[in-house]
Amino acid sequence: MDRRTFTKLMGLLTLPSSRSFGEILKSPKIVVIGAGIIGTMIAYELVKKGADVKIIDKEFPASGASGHSFSWINATYPKKPYEYNLLSQLGIDAYKSLETEFNFDIRWNGSLEWFENDSQQEELFSEINAIREYPTYTPVEIISFSQAQRMEPNTNFGDRKQIVHSLSDGAIDTIHAIQLIQGEFERLGGESIFPCEFLKLNQQNGKLKSIDTNQGVIETDYAIFACGIETDKNLGLNTLSTPTPGIILRSKPVESLFNKIIVGPGVHIHQQKNGAIILGEQDGAPLNHFDRLKKRPNKFPSKEFEELHTERIMATAKNFTNGLESIEIEEVSIGWRPLPKDRIPIIGRIKKVDGIYVSMMHSGISLAAIVSKLVSEELLENKSIPILDNFRPSRFA
Ligand SMILES: Cc1cc2nc3c(=O)[nH]c(=O)nc-3n(C[C@H](O)[C@H](O)[C@H](O)COP(=O)(O)OP(=O)(O)OC[C@H]3O[C@@H](n4cnc5c(N)ncnc54)[C@H](O)[C@@H]3O)c2cc1C
Structure with missing residues (x-):
């Protein structure tokens, strides 16, 4: 699929039928928890679009699965259902679009x-x-x-x-890619705090107010959990x-x-x-x-x-x-x-508290570029993008 087809397809799939949730925050405060490929790319897309973003990791960037991965950007490895395969295809094009911004090592x-x-x-x-x-x-x-x-x-x-x-298909040097994106995130004004461990959510009237970490409290409008195998432990879920x-x-x-x-x-x-x-x-x-x-x-x-x-x-x-x-x-x-129980990515809002979002998947190297674009758009425009409907965490409720 060439770039033009990609853009057209994205437009068809996202814009016309996206569902808005109403009010859009002007310059929301967002904390991303986990500096693997998924969290780093999401943080970068958010800061690029003007949000006030912090990224934390209990260890350091790429210390989780992303730093110990085979790093195959996979387009055809049998993915079911069709929407999962489509997301992977779009993932290839999203990487090619990111390559205009970064000098990744991808073959x-x-x-x-x-x-x-x-x-x-x-x-x-x-x-x-x-x-x-x-x-x-x-x-x-x-x-x-x-x-x-x-x-x-x-x-x-x-x-x-x-x-x-x-x-x-392509193969990327994931650690190098994370370093490049992390550097650009900070250059654009994003704040990195490592090591910093998420401990607890604090809410008021069903809305996220802050998170407790081992480095103190962070006030925030949104918390995005991109913490791989620790997702269930951090959020009290049962998805992995x-x-x-x-x-x-x-x-x-x-x-x-x-x-x-x-x-x-x-x-x-x-x-x-x-x-x-x-x-x-x-x-x-x-x-x-x-x-x-x-x-x-x-x-x-x-x-x-x-x-x-x-x-x-x-x-x-x-x-x-x-x-x-x-x-x-x-x-x-x-x-x-990190393996979701049904092997399909888990991407979306966690309904029990307003302001919490999760993004966890296997094939995270393949999907990071497309997922980060879609997640940042969903969050900042306060809407729901239909192409992600098959991947919502609510299926485990
Ligand atoms: C051996 C192997 C080979 C693989 N090969 C491929 C492949 O070829 N292609 C492919 O697409 N995928 C592959 N995968 C899967 C891929 O690596 C993962 O899907 C991807 O790295 C997940 O990225 P992530 O950012 O979600 O998680 P991670 O990279 O695991 O990052 C999560 C981060 O969250 C942090 N964290 C957790 N809890 C907290 C907390 N409480 N507070 C603060 N920080 C916290 C962790 O320290 C970690 O750095 C492979 C995985 C493995 C293990």
């Missing part, structure tokens, strides 16, 4: 995906066929082994005759499944080995513009390890454990690639996925 080279296991491969094709039935076009095709081989000479597709090629861990490896920069995002059996791989290779394991730790991992660490307890897991992931990746023998892994981290 828009698409992705190649296949499975070794026959039933998983069939399932993938049937998901792709379902996507093709959606009312708007999704740029995805099934290509031959030799086409795929020409695109990615360092990847070995085994005996697969067909590979899924998603044309519009148990977060699942994923291990991410980052190599020292090397010469160009991969163009696209390689979604191979067991491991995903992409290479950043700066040459670093990122490897992400598809499956997390077995369920019986969850007790041991209760505190949700972002690092392994010892170098020994770290090496054990690195060797396992590298061995899986080497099964279907060439060139990884000489790379040196310089960072190993564990990320915790």
Whole structure:
């Protein structure tokens, strides 16, 4: 979809049928809780539109899932229902529009995906066929082994005759992007307070008045909760499944080995513009390890454990690639996925107190650019944008 189609579609989907809630505050005070990709982008969009914005994080920017993510901006990975797929498509264009403001490290080279296991491969094709039935076009095709081989000479597709090629996917350096946006947010007058932990909401007659934090009270008209896996705890909700861990490896920069995002059996791989290779394991730790991992660490307890897991992931990746023998892994981290119970983003006002808004999702890297635009518009124009209707937190009430 080109930029013009995007703008037109956005216009059609948002403006004519948006529902207004009445009074619009002139220069509202807003606190964003959580400085991951979602909170940082929302804070930036709000300050850009003239709001008085503070962002807080109990640790530091990108300390949560965003800083430990595979960072694939995903357009076709089977998303249901259709409105979720559409939001992802719009997410790509929203990033391209943001790229006119920021020099992000994004490689828009698409992705190649296949499975070794026959039933998983069939399932993938049937998901792709379902996507093709959606009312708007999704740029995805099934290509031959030799086409795929020409695109990615360092990847070995085994005996697969067909590979899924998603044309519009990208991969971003998320931590770098958060740093850039955070810097611009502050330059535009936004205030960052780190570390600062949200503790409690204070309301008067059903309207938010202030929040208590471990750094004192913050008076505010709105509080936007973009706090990933801590959403339920912070808001007293019951919307999340148990977060699942994923291990991410980052190599020292090397010469160009991969163009696209390689979604191979067991491991995903992409290479950043700066040459670093990122490897992400598809499956997390077995369920019986969850007790041991209760505190949700972002690092392994010892170098020994770290090496054990690195060797396992590298061995899986080497099964279907060439060139990884000489790379040196310089960072190993564990990320915790924020997973809504129904796997669909949770975006909208929390009805019990006026002035509280939540934005929590998996695929948050893919969706941050579009979600932040829509959320800032909903809030500042005091309206409800229909494209977000499927994602409201009220479905869990
Ligand atoms: C291994 C892995 C791979 C992934 N791969 C992809 C991918 O390829 N593509 C994709 O789109 N998505 C991917 N995801 C998911 C994606 O990373 C998340 O959806 C996204 O990072 C969520 O962003 P967020 O800003 O909502 O949350 P987070 O980045 O988790 O940020 C939440 C912040 O809130 C702060 N916070 C929490 N409670 C409080 C409090 N009380 N007071 C103050 N601050 C608080 C935390 O410190 C944290 O910094 C992956 C996730 C993992 C773990």
